[in-house]
Amino acid sequence: xxxxxxxxxxxxxxxxxxxxxxxxxxxxxxxxxxxxxxxxxxxxxxxxxxxxxxxxxxxxxxxxxxxxxxxxxxxxxxxxxxxxxxxxxxxxxxxxxxxxxxxxxxxxxxxxxxxxxxxxxxxxxxxxxxxxxxxxxxxxxxxxxxxxxxxxxxxxxxxxxxxxxxxxxxxxxxxxxxxxxxxxxxxxxxxxxxxxxxxxxxxxxxxxxxxxxxxxxxxxxxxxxxxxxxxxxxxxxxxxxxxxxxxxxxxxxxxxxxxxxxxxxxxxxxxxxxxxxxxxxxxxxxxxxxxxxxxxxxxxxxxxxxxxxxxxxxxxxxxxxxxxxxxxxxxxxxxxxxxxxxxxxxxxxxxxxxxxxxxxxxxxxxxxxxxxxxxxxxxxxxxxxxxxxxxxx
Amino acid sequence: xxxxxxxxxxxxxxxxxxxxxxxxxxxxxxxxxxxxxxxxxxxxxxxxxxxxxxxxxxxxxxxxxxxxxxxxxxxxxxxxxxxxxxxxxxxxxxxxxxxxxxxxxxxxxxxxxxxxxxxx
Numbered sequence: 001x002x003x004x005x006x007x008x009x010x011x012x013x014x015x016x017x018x019x020x021x022x023x024x025x026x027x028x029x030x031x032x033x034x035x036x037x038x039x040x041x042x043x044x045x046x047x048x049x050x051x052x053x054x055x056x057x058x059x060x061x062x063x064x065x066x067x068x069x070x071x072x073x074x075x076x077x078x079x080x081x082x083x084x085x086x087x088x089x090x091x092x093x094x095x096x097x098x099x100x101x102x103x104x105x106x107x108x109x110x111x112x113x114x115x116x117x118x119x120x121x122x123x124x125x126x127x128x129x130x131x132x133x134x135x136x137x138x139x140x141x142x143x144x145x146x147x148x149x150x151x152x153x154x155x156x157x158x159x160x161x162x163x164x165x166x167x168x169x170x171x172x173x174x175x176x177x178x179x180x181x182x183x184x185x186x187x188x189x190x191x192x193x194x195x196x197x198x199x200x201x202x203x204x205x206x207x208x209x210x211x212x213x214x215x216x217x218x219x220x221x222x223x224x225x226x227x228x229x230x231x232x233x234x235x236x237x238x239x240x241x242x243x244x245x246x247x248x249x250x251x252x253x254x255x256x257x258x259x260x261x262x263x264x265x266x267x268x269x270x271x272x273x274x275x276x277x278x279x280x281x282x283x284x285x286x287x288x289x290x291x292x293x294x295x296x297x298x299x300x301x302x303x304x305x306x307x308x309x310x311x312x313x314x315x316x317x318x319x320x321x322x323x324x325x326x327x328x329x330x331x332x333x334x335x336x337x338x339x340x341x342x343x344x345x346x347x348x349x350x351x352x353x354x355x356x357x358x359x360x361x362x363x364x365x366x367x368x369x370x371x372x373x374x375x376x377x378x379x380x381x382x383x384x385x386x387x388x389x390x391x392x393x
Numbered sequence: 394x395x396x397x398x399x400x401x402x403x404x405x406x407x408x409x410x411x412x413x414x415x416x417x418x419x420x421x422x423x424x425x426x427x428x429x430x431x432x433x434x435x436x437x438x439x440x441x442x443x444x445x446x447x448x449x450x451x452x453x454x455x456x457x458x459x460x461x462x463x464x465x466x467x468x469x470x471x472x473x474x475x476x477x478x479x480x481x482x483x484x485x486x487x488x489x490x491x492x493x494x495x496x497x498x499x500x501x502x503x504x505x506x507x508x509x510x511x512x513x
Binding site: 025026027028030032033035036059060063064067071075136171201204206262263 | 419420421424438440443444447448451457458459461462463464465466467468491
């Protein structure tokens with residue numbers, strides 16, 4: 001059987017991207033299908049050129065776009081309890097912010113209920129995924145990550161309510177999250193076929209929903225931002241939304257890194273492994289807040305930003321990589337400069353060069369310009385949220 | 394054979410039947426098996442096959458796994474327990490239906506099975 005060369009594979013991948021196939025799982029499936037078709041034709045004696053023309057000639061106009069539309073409709077039509085809970089959580093989050101803006105009571109309580117719903121949605125999705133995929137491995141790994149996220153939410157909820165024990169929750173969550181993410185990363189690295197790994201399987205299945213959820217979180221974030229710009233005051237409740245976006249998008253980046261390591265043997269190497277580990281450790285540690293000296297947190301954030309930007313750009317397989325590369329250079333420069341300002345190496349007056357509206361718009365644009373670059377989009381979401389978090393201080 | 398209108402109504406059952414006979418199959422394999430069994434009379438298009446596979450998966454009838462084959466990700470489909478049960482029912486129903494249609498096409502005076510059940 002004739003096999004496609006690397007150059008021919010790249011030509012095929014580029015063709016599918018040009019055809020508008022942006023949903024990665026479907027793009028991978030069409031890639032495999034067309035590769036099999038081309039290789040079969042080449043085995044029958046056709047050249048790649050002839051096989052290509054026979055294969056492509058059989059396709060009607062906009063064929064892949066229509067398939068993608070059908071598939072996305074099927075996925076989006078699925079109404080699940082988890083989806084309902086997620087939308088309810090988002091709605092409450094928005095209402096909570098509006099209440100805060102209007103100085104109404106119960107803003108904090110609404111945020112807590114929203115957190116509770118998010119936790120329940122996460123748990124029901126995971127349990128239903130475990131129940132439907134009993135033959136897959138990684139149940140404990142999945143539950144450990146979910147457990148860690150829920151304890152972290154509980155810790156911050158305790159902080160809102162000024163209850164004792166908040167720090168214990170947060171410390172436990174950070175330990176559980178780092179340990180479980182490390183175990184999952186090493187598992188993916190060692191068992192790289194991707195066959196039967198529950199965590200990456202469920203992540204791939206729910207990726208469109210996760211991306212939608214993270215993008216929708218930008219709405220309460222925008223409301224909060226406008227509020228703080230007008231009033232000049234910030235508050236812990238508003239800041240928490242940013243922390244949710246940062247960690248949600250951060251986990252999205254890590255999970256994408258796992259999936260790419262599973263599917264692309266060239267990306268399964270020790271450099272990517274180390275970058276992934278550094279990214280999730282540095283992404284999680286700042287949640288310890290005042291338990292870590294502020295200088296340490298600033299250094300950790302900078303290390304995360306530099307490592308994650310390299311990781312996201314390196315793993316990116318989208319078309320026209322110019323924009324991702326530019327963003328992967330600019331964003332770490334901004335955050336490193338921010339760190340130097342906070343640590344006193346650069347005068348405070350230089351802040352205006354790194355925290356201004358044009359840069360904010362650039363980051364917002366970056367989120368939308370990277371719509372076809374999954375890992376870079378996750379990184380841009382983290383960076384945008386972190387930028388806003390600092391900008392409004 | 395120009396049988397697209399017939400294939401549309403039976404594709405789900407064809408997929409369920411093939412997967413009932415095989416532990417797991419990937420998309421291209423399904424199209425090749427259908428072409429082989431139909432002696433190249435039926436050629437499934439991407440547009441017909443994949444949306445149907447995703448719908449069956451969304452309904453909880455199929456489960457998927459991804460494996461790396463020849464340096465590319467290959468998605469395999471297999472029946473869930475529910476899918477296996479439904480496959481039996483649908484195959485049986487389609488068999489009865491084709492018998493009825495055959496009877497009608499043979500211009501028999503009366504089919505020996507009732508369409509009422511089918512329509513219910």
